[in-house]
Amino acid sequence: ARWVRWRLTGLAAATAVLLLARCWTMKGLPVFMPHLNPAAGAGDAWTRTRTYNYVYALNAALLVLPYKLCYDWSMGSIPLVHEWADWRNLASLLLLLLLVGGASFCVSSRHPLGARQALAMTLGLVILPFLPASNLFFPVGFMLAERVLYLPSMGVCLLIGAHTSQVFSKRAASQVKARSSAGAAADRAEPRARLRSVAQMALPAALGVLIGVGALRTVSRNRDWQSGLRLCEADVRVNPGNAKLHASLADEYVKLGRFGEAEAWFSSALVLQPDHHETWYNFASLLDDLRRLPEAEEGYRRCIALRPDYTRARNNLGVLLASQGRVRESLEHYYAALQARPDLPNERVLNNLGIALLELGQHKQAEEAYNQACARWPVVDHSLEVCNGEEKFLGKRDPVSQQRLGGTSHHTRDRDMVTSAQSMSTRRLCRVV
Structure with a gap:
């Protein structure tokens, strides 16, 4: 032993x-x-x-x-x-x-x-x-x-x-x-055997x-795992009380462009778990893409109330407010996003902050925000998109960015939902990662 x-x-x-x-x-x-x-x-x-x-x-x-x-x-x-x-x-x-x-x-x-x-x-x-x-x-x-x-x-x-x-x-x-036994004893043992x-x-x-x-x-x-939609539908039947599954199914419908069904499943998820900030964020993102801005604003605010340090929601709410001309209100959320998570790069928040400051005529602060955004953004194609605002302000855009960007600057908000569902809008807005 x-x-x-x-x-x-x-x-x-x-x-x-x-x-x-x-x-x-x-x-x-x-x-x-x-x-x-x-x-x-x-x-x-x-x-x-x-x-x-x-x-x-x-x-x-x-x-x-x-x-x-x-x-x-x-x-x-x-x-x-x-x-x-x-x-x-x-x-x-x-x-x-x-x-x-x-x-x-x-x-x-x-x-x-x-x-x-x-x-x-x-x-x-x-x-x-x-x-x-x-x-x-x-x-x-x-x-x-x-x-x-x-x-x-x-x-x-x-x-x-x-x-x-x-x-x-x-x-x-x-x-x-049993085979080695013989006689009457074997006969008696046979039924038991x-x-x-x-x-x-x-x-x-x-x-x-x-x-x-x-x-x-x-x-x-294995058939359930053939697609995300089929998997979520099968698992919602197994665990109908799981709000996360309802929200995931809504995300799958967003990917397929079935926005009415997505909205219904987001609503049912919030009935089951009204304090789930990620569901509020994803629901608000859908409403934002559908241009239902008052409802989207309410969703972002509910998300922020549940988790004040959620930079995605703060950035996207700032973008939404800026798109309505409420630029000074958007500044509050950009600054709050930067203060809530200083450990994150927040390059897109800085880009949005620079654009908002530029629109308000605060050129020095805008230049500082753009410089920080460019310093934190990885050296890939979309880095020029973030630095575009600074280049326009300074009047010295290089030929490469001229060709790629065409001379426009824009607020950016995260294009992905928390569950990695692809956004369906084609507007030049992207959200914080």
């Missing part, structure tokens, strides 16, 4: 080292928004405990039978377990009994040593890789994630394989014993059914 202890110790040590290395690389533990993992933000400790235990049971169920698959299990995908009377506590209790039974089997001397060692190794492969995502040591940014089950699934496969091998070995041994043989064949048959169902489920799930 020493080699099993060494292997389990090595597995635990490797898990700890990888966890520490991840924290060191990221310079600390990751920080997540509370809405991504509602259980972590639950005020009642018992509610957190009950919910986490139920999530563990769901993970175990997905390992054995992945009947419900979804690429995002955050937000309202799994309602909190507030009461002990909730039937979901039965699933948690069943998992606890299975784990206690497995641990008892491993330490009991009544069972063969090889079987105990195999079970100990498989339980270690299931449990130890899962610990970093278990919320036991620190909260994670999801309620459940199928990707964290890849390594634990190895333990489940080994467990099923070892148990199936043991069943076949016992069946072969019982057949040899047949019954035992049928029972021993039940597990391989069940295993075959499980493999077949898993193969069919794989084919079905």
Whole structure:
């Protein structure tokens, strides 16, 4: 049994080292928004405990039978377990009994040593890789994630394989014993041997059914991944309470130019999660592109109220105000964006600030903003677009920028939604990255 202890110790040590290395690389533990993992933000400790235990049971169920698959299990995908009377506590209790039974089997001397060692190794492969995502040591940014089950699934496969091998070995041994028996004793043992043989064949048959169902489920799930729209539609049916999925589906409709459906799904996402700033931002961006400016302005302001340091929303609100001639109001949001996140390049915000200052006749401040924008912008084609305002102001545009830009300067706002959905407007406006 020493080699099993060494292997389990090595597995635990490797898990700890990888966890520490991840924290060191990221310079600390990751920080997540509370809405991504509602259980972590639950005020009642018992509610957190009950919910986490139920999530563990769901993970175990997905390992054995992945009947419900979804690429995002955050937000309202799994309602909190507030009461002990909730039937979901039965699933948690069943998992606890299975784990206690497995641990008892491993330490009991009544069972063969090889079987105990195999079970100990498989339980270690299931449990130890899962610990970093278990919320036991620190909260994670999801309620459940199928990707964290890849390594634990190895333990489940080994467990099923070892148990199936043991069943076949016992069946072969019982057949040899039955053939070596003779006389009346053999006759009396024959019915019991047949019954035992049928029972021993039940597990391989069940295993075959499980493999077949898993193969069919794989084919079905692969079809969902053929397009972003199909994936979002399938996952919204699995987790209708997840506002993030509603917003992602809206983004897919934006890509396809189906703006009415996109607006409906953004609205439903905000009904489910009215405090999700990214949804407000994406919805406002859609309304902005549709030239529904009062509604877009309200959306940007709601986003900023939820997250004041969100530079995308502040920049885009400034662009919107500037397009309506409210240049002095736009300055407030450009300055606020620069102050909120000084760690970001903010080159487009600086470009917009320079244009606004130039329109107000503040040439010295405009030149300073343009200089900062050009210094921070990467040396690629669109750098000339940002520096264009400075060149026009200074009256010394070079021939290359003359050819590429045609002598126009413009406010810029981010063209991409938070979820990387492509914007559908062709106006010469782009938004902060």
